Amino acid sequence: MSYQASSAASSTDLLQQLVTFLVAQGWTQDMSAAEGAGWRAHLHKNAIYVHLRANENEQPWHAGNAINYGVQLYLGTAFNGANAWNNQPTGAPIASGGANPIGVGMQLSVGPFSNVYLFADSSADNIVVVVEKTPGLFVHIGWGSSLVKAGAWTGGPYFFGSSSGYWSTFAGSPANYPGYTSSSNCPGCNQDVWGGCCTFVRADVDSFTGKWICIYTGSAADQGFTGKLGDTSIKASTIGSANPNIPVYAYGDTALDFQQVQTSDQDGRANLLPVLLWALRDGTTTGFSPLGTIPNVFCTNGVGNGFSNASEYVLGAQTYKMFPHFCVVKQ
Numbered sequence: 001m002s003y004q005a006s007s008a009a010s011s012t013d014l015l016q017q018l019v020t021f022l023v024a025q026g027w028t029q030d031m032s033a034a035e036g037a038g039w040r041a042h043l044h045k046n047a048i049y050v051h052l053r054a055n056e057n058e059q060p061w062h063a064g065n066a067i068n069y070g071v072q073l074y075l076g077t078a079f080n081g082a083n084a085w086n087n088q089p090t091g092a093p094i095a096s097g098g099a100n101p102i103g104v105g106m107q108l109s110v111g112p113f114s115n116v117y118l119f120a121d122s123s124a125d126n127i128v129v130v131v132e133k134t135p136g137l138f139v140h141i142g143w144g145s146s147l148v149k150a151g152a153w154t155g156g157p158y159f160f161g162s163s164s165g166y167w168s169t170f171a172g173s174p175a176n177y178p179g180y181t182s183s184s185n186c187p188g189c190n191q192d193v194w195g196g197c198c199t200f201v202r203a204d205v206d207s208f209t210g211k212w213i214c215i216y217t218g219s220a221a222d223q224g225f226t227g228k229l230g231d232t233s234i235k236a237s238t239i240g241s242a243n244p245n246i247p248v249y250a251y252g253d254t255a256l257d258f259q260q261v262q263t264s265d266q267d268g269r270a271n272l273l274p275v276l277l278w279a280l281r282d283g284t285t286t287g288f289s290p291l292g293t294i295p296n297v298f299c300t301n302g303v304g305n306g307f308s309n310a311s312e313y314v315l316g317a318q319t320y321k322m323f324p325h326f327c328v329v330k331q
Contacts, residue, residue: 001296001331003321004118008131010111011054011069012039018052018071018118018129019043025124030079036060040085045124048145048157049076051092051101053085057110061165062086062100063222068169069110071129073141074103075159075202093200093212095221102224104161104198105168106131106139107180115310117321119296119328126295128187128328130321136309138183138323147201147277147292155203158277158294160187164196166223178236183324186299188275189236190215190243197224199232199277203291206282213279213291217243231288233276234299245286246278249299270302270313272320272327296329 004021008014019032019041030042030049037056042049053060053072060072077091092101108131115132126144133139139162146156161168162179173180177193185193192198199215208228215230233248275297278288303309303324312330313320320327 001122001329002120002124003330006116006118008111008113008116011056011071011108013111014108014113014116014131015039015041015052015054015071017116021118021120022050022124022127025120027124031081035085042079042085042088044079046145047077048125048143049079049088049091050127050143050159051076051079051085051088051103055169059169060086061102061169063095064166064169066169066171068107068171070105070108070163070168071141072103072105072165072168073143073159073161074101074165075143075157075200076101093214093226096225096227097221102197102222102226103165104141104159104163104200105165106133106141106162106184107168107170108133108139117310117328119321119330121296121329128297130323130328132310136183137181138309139179140184140187140323142187142294142297144295146295148295149292150276150290153203153205153291154209155201156292157202158200160199160294162198163192164194164198164224166220167192167194167196170194178325185236186234186275186326187297188215188232188277188294189234190217190232191236193236195223196220199230200224200226201230201277201279201291203279205279205289208282215277229280230291231278231280233278234273243288246288247276249273270300270305270307270322272298272300275299275326298327299325300327301325302327
């Protein structure tokens with residue numbers, strides 16, 4: 001794993017640092033330039049193209065709720081320098097019935113940000129970005145070339161954020177809304193707090209081929225519906241009930257009992273739970289098959305239960321960086 005810890009003056013500074021980090025890990029920079037009041041960046045490694053946008057009091061998507069600050073993300077399989085950041089459709093997730101790319105983001109502020117954490121695995125195929133937006137409040141984005149697959153299937157690339165693209169620029173939020181006014185839920189969750197898709201996987205499932213599955217229960221195309229639903233075994237703290245059709249780490253509307261007992265007062269241990277994603281099969285509303293797990297990211301309730309924000313947890317030769325609701329492999 002490669003790892004960098006720094007601070008950032010703004011969303012644009014954060015994105016520029018991320019570009020430098022990615023190039024050092026072997027990604028090819030296709031463009032890194034000002035767009036509007038913010039900054040756009042396009043990079044690729046092998047067949048994976050990542051499209052990133054720092055927004056400075058802007059709305060960079062074709063469809064969105066408001067203007068705000070943050071960093072936005074979607075993946076594809078090509079780059080066209082003549083097209084705008086939000087119009088790189090080749091190989092990208094497309095809104096059902098539409099033509100425009102959709103994606104995810106993390107809402108920030110005008111800045112500065114005291115702590116930024118960048119992670120890349122040994123192949124630099126899987127990337128995680130975590131930002132301490134305000135003291136004690138963490139948000140994230142991430143992407144990679146393939147899930148750790150359950151079985152054999154065509155596809156594998158994935159990406160996630162604290163928010164759906166549509167809601168990532170939402171102008172105001174009540175207190176204790178994960179990803180907005182409190183730390184984000186674990187990466188890979190089903191929907192952001194407002195009900196938009198914040199995780200996508202490229203997978204061929206039955207007749208649904210060459211497209212992206214949305215880890216989502218909604219049907220709003222501009223908020224993330226691509227035509228094929230998926231789900232996750234990670235229950236977000238803001239989703240009313242767990243899906244009874246797949247194994248999940250917690251049942252019940254609010255208690256999250258299983259997740260809350262994954263630390264030990266006896267030996268300081270924290271269990272690290274894999275983020276397992278699922279796909280809905282054709283011809284059913286309840287039949288799901290497992291796709292696989294997000295590499296290097298684990299659900300954990302360690303922070304606040306023996307571990308502090310951004311602390312390190314060593315298990316054998318492996319070190320994990322602990323954040324609220326999840327951890328990331330550091331080495």
